Amino acid sequence: MKVKVLYFAGLREQVGSSSEELELPAGVSTLAGLRSHLVARGGVWQSALAETRLVRMAVNQQMAQAASAIRSGDEVAFFPPVTGG
Amino acid sequence: MKVKVLYFAGLREQVGSSSEELELPAGVSTLAGLRSHLVARGGVWQSALAETRLVRMAVNQQMAQAASAIRSGDEVAFFPPVTGG
Amino acid sequence: MKILVQREDFDVGAEIRALAGHARIGAVASFIGLVRDLNDGSAVATMTLEHYPGMTEKAIEGIVAQAKGRWEVLDCTVIHRFGELKPADQIVLVAVASGHRGDAFAACEFIMDYLKTRAPFWKKEQTPQGARWVEARATDDEAAGRWQRKEPGAA
Amino acid sequence: MKILVQREDFDVGAEIRALAGHARIGAVASFIGLVRDLNDGSAVATMTLEHYPGMTEKAIEGIVAQAKGRWEVLDCTVIHRFGELKPADQIVLVAVASGHRGDAFAACEFIMDYLKTRAPFWKKEQTPQGARWVEARATDDEAAGRWQRKEPGAA
Numbered sequence: 001m002k003v004k005v006l007y008f009a010g011l012r013e014q015v016g017s018s019s020e021e022l023e024l025p026a027g028v029s030t031l032a033g034l035r036s037h038l039v040a041r042g043g044v045w046q047s048a049l050a051e052t053r054l055v056r057m058a059v060n061q062q063m064a065q066a067a068s069a070i071r072s073g074d075e076v077a078f079f080p081p082v083t084g085g
Numbered sequence: 086m087k088v089k090v091l092y093f094a095g096l097r098e099q100v101g102s103s104s105e106e107l108e109l110p111a112g113v114s115t116l117a118g119l120r121s122h123l124v125a126r127g128g129v130w131q132s133a134l135a136e137t138r139l140v141r142m143a144v145n146q147q148m149a150q151a152a153s154a155i156r157s158g159d160e161v162a163f164f165p166p167v168t169g170g
Numbered sequence: 171m172k173i174l175v176q177r178e179d180f181d182v183g184a185e186i187r188a189l190a191g192h193a194r195i196g197a198v199a200s201f202i203g204l205v206r207d208l209n210d211g212s213a214v215a216t217m218t219l220e221h222y223p224g225m226t227e228k229a230i231e232g233i234v235a236q237a238k239g240r241w242e243v244l245d246c247t248v249i250h251r252f253g254e255l256k257p258a259d260q261i262v263l264v265a266v267a268s269g270h271r272g273d274a275f276a277a278c279e280f281i282m283d284y285l286k287t288r289a290p291f292w293k294k295e296q297t298p299q300g301a302r303w304v305e306a307r308a309t310d311d312e313a314a315g316r317w318q319r320k321e322p323g324a325a
Numbered sequence: 326m327k328i329l330v331q332r333e334d335f336d337v338g339a340e341i342r343a344l345a346g347h348a349r350i351g352a353v354a355s356f357i358g359l360v361r362d363l364n365d366g367s368a369v370a371t372m373t374l375e376h377y378p379g380m381t382e383k384a385i386e387g388i389v390a391q392a393k394g395r396w397e398v399l400d401c402t403v404i405h406r407f408g409e410l411k412p413a414d415q416i417v418l419v420a421v422a423s424g425h426r427g428d429a430f431a432a433c434e435f436i437m438d439y440l441k442t443r444a445p446f447w448k449k450e451q452t453p454q455g456a457r458w459v460e461a462r463a464t465d466d467e468a469a470g471r472w473q474r475k476e477p478g479a480a
Contacts, residue, residue, distance in 0.1 A: 009375050009447035010458040054461075061380035063443065077377060077445075081461030084374065084405060084446020085271075085358055085417055085437060094220050094292035095303040139306075146225035148288065162222060162290075166306030169219065169250060169291020170203055170262050170282060170426075183338015186357070193362035193412035199433075200355050201426065202341070207348035257348035271356065271437060272468065278354075279430050313427065 001072035003034070008079035011055065014048040031057050032066040034076060054081055086157035088119070093164035096140065099133040116142050117151040119161060139166055171234060171246050175226045177253040180263055189267045190245035199274035200265035201282050207257035209304070212297040219252040219261070222290035226250065233284040237266070240280070241273040248281065250291065280317050287314040326389060326401050330381045332408040335418055344422045345400035354429035355420035356437050362412035364459070367452040374407040374416070377445035381405065388439040392421070395435070396428040403436065405446065435472050442469040 006019045028037050035055070038045050049055060057064050058077040070076060091104045113122050120140070123130045134140060142149050143162040155161060172188075174180075182202060189198060205217050230248050237243055245267040255261060264281045268274040293304040327343075329335075337357060344353060360372050385403050392398055400422040410416060419436045423429040448459040 006377070008377055008445065009449070058377070058380060058445070061377070061383050063384070077380070079377070079445060080447065080458065082442065082445050083448045083459040083461050084376070084444050085441035085465075091222070093222055093290065094294070143222070143225060143290070146222070146228050148229070162225070164222070164290060165292065165303065167287065167290050168293045168304040168306050169221070169289050170286035170310075181338060182341050183336060186337050191413060193360070195413070196359055196361040198357040198359070200357075201430070202353040202355075203426065204351055204353070205348070206351040206424065258346060258350070269361065271358065271434075272464075275356070275430070275434050275437075279426075282426055282430075309427075 001070075003070055003072070004075045005034075005038075006075065006077040008077065010080050011048055011078055015044050029069060030066065031059065031064055031068045031070060031076065034070060035066070035078070049078065055079070056081055086155075088155055088157070089160045090119075090123075091160065091162040093162065095165050096133055096163055100129050114154060115151065116144065116149055116153045116155060116161065119155060120151070120163070123163075134163065140164070141166055172248070173227055173230050173234065174249045175221060175223075175230070176249065176251060179251070179260055180249045182260075182263060185247050185249065185263060186265050189247060189265060192244075194269055195244050195267045196269050197271040197274040198265060198267045199271070199278040200263065201278055202260055203262040203282075205255050205257045205259045205261060209295060212295070212299060212302075214257055215296045215298075217255045217296070218294045219255060220292045220294065221250075221252045225290050229289040230285065233281055233288060236284070237277040237280050241277040242268045242270070243273070243277050244268055246277070246281075248285070250285070250289070252291065283310070283314040283317060286310045327403070328382055328385050328389065329404045330376060330378075330385070331404065331406060334406070334415055335404045337415075337418060340402050340404065340418060341420055344402060344420060347399075349424055350399050350422045351424050352426040352429040353420060353422045354426070354433040355418065356433055357415055358417040358437075360410050360412050360414045360416060364450060367450070367454060367457075369412060370451045370453075372410045372451070373449045374410060375447045375449065376405075376407045380445050384444040385440065388436055388443060391439070392432040392436050396432040397423045397425070398428070398432050399423055401432070401436075403440070405440070405444070407446065438465070438468040438472060441465045 001024050003022050005022050007015050012018050039049050056079050060075050086109050088107050090107050092100050097103050124134050141164050145160050247265045249263045264278050266274050266278040287310050402420045404418045419433050421429050421433040442465050
């Protein structure tokens with residue numbers, strides 16, 4: 001399946017990308033799965049998205065948890081804890 | 086001793102006076118004493134200032150308690166619980 | 171610090187802009203009280219606010235001083251009107267500037283709660299059933315009491 | 326209800342005046358967040374606010390809907406800026422109109438606390454030591470957490 005992935009703030013700067021279109025392998029069906037898939041790229045992906053990093057995630061512009069399902073066509077976002085207001 | 090006594094709001098309307106200069110007998114030296122002295126006038130004074138009525142008091146423009154001392158020249162005020170804001 | 175007790179209306183935007191404009195201020199919390207057209211089930215045509223000239227200013231100064239002792243208050247404006255008011259008219263403004271929002275909110279709400287129970291103002295409403303003095307509310311005493319329970323060493 | 330995410334500054338007085346002007350409103354609580362010239366011990370020259378367009382508006386709508394479910398909110402305006410800001414610039418406005426002050430204060434502070442921890446905005450500061458992303462504060466999570474503990478049935 002295909003998903004759009006967005007990166008924001010410090011995380012965007014670390015991976016050097018603000019958005020990409022991804023074709024996911026069959027086994028990836030949750031946010032946790034997608035994150036592992038990206039970490040497996042190694043390098044900046046591994047360091048920016050490592051399990052030990054506080055990363056917030058959203059699916060279709062709604063805050064979501066690691067176990068949340070993702071479906072073809074979804075807009076997924078990774079970002080640091082928010083600091084607005 | 087001489088004190089100035091002020092009345093406000095509903096209490097002012099009940100006693101029909103907003104202010105008076107009072108010459109107090111020797112035994113009156115606290116707010117409680119002054120209140121009893123006024124109640125002893127009977128009539129509207131008795132009903133407006135009776136022990137059972139919620140009356141707030143101030144001495145020289147500071148909230149004060151029944152036991153607070155009053156001195157010659159003081160400005161004393163009686164009024165209902167406040168309702169501003 | 172600015173404390174005004176006045177008959178005239180006030181301009182909220184101008185008052186908030188006039189708070190000390192230095193860049194240590196990160197938070198401004200403010201409150202505006204307005205005349206409602208319905209109170210305790212009765213339509214309110216007009217409201218008259220009586221006060222105790224001289225004591226009102228001192229009472230508000232004392233309340234603001236207490237707030238400054240408990241929270242970071244970089245600047246503060248309190249304006250309270252008296253005289254005859256109509257529904258939707260502004261009655262009171264409390265605006266507090268602080269470094270952080272927790273202090274600004276707490277100081278602003280504290281000042282309002284204390285003002286409601288300790289500043290000598292009295293409201294008289296004109297309703298279709300006639301004129302009546304507004305009764306003090308137990309909920310206002312409770313609101314003010316919350317702050318005492320939070321004081322260190324208080325019972 | 327009015328929710329705006331914009332680059333432009335806003336006029337606090339005009340926004341408060343624009344809240345639904347009916348006479349059931351007895352209380353307006355508002356909060357303005359401003360850029361401080363000093364944060365975590367460093368001078369701040371400019372600040373850039375990044376956001377997630379589309380999601381920010383939805384997140385704020387969701388927060389306001391929660392506030393309306395918990396308190397009487399007769400009207401509400403939330404404006405949050407993004408882009409480059411300088412010290413003393415306004416960042417955010419939350420204004421809540423209600424019948425009574427307790428509801429207005431609570432809803433306004435709740436919206437701010439949730440906005441700080443749940444709306445996708447990120448601050449980057451330019452300091453003499455270089456640019457840095459502002460770190461999320463544990464105290465902001467705690468401030469937001471207070472409201473959960475107050476929810477009936479919550480752990």
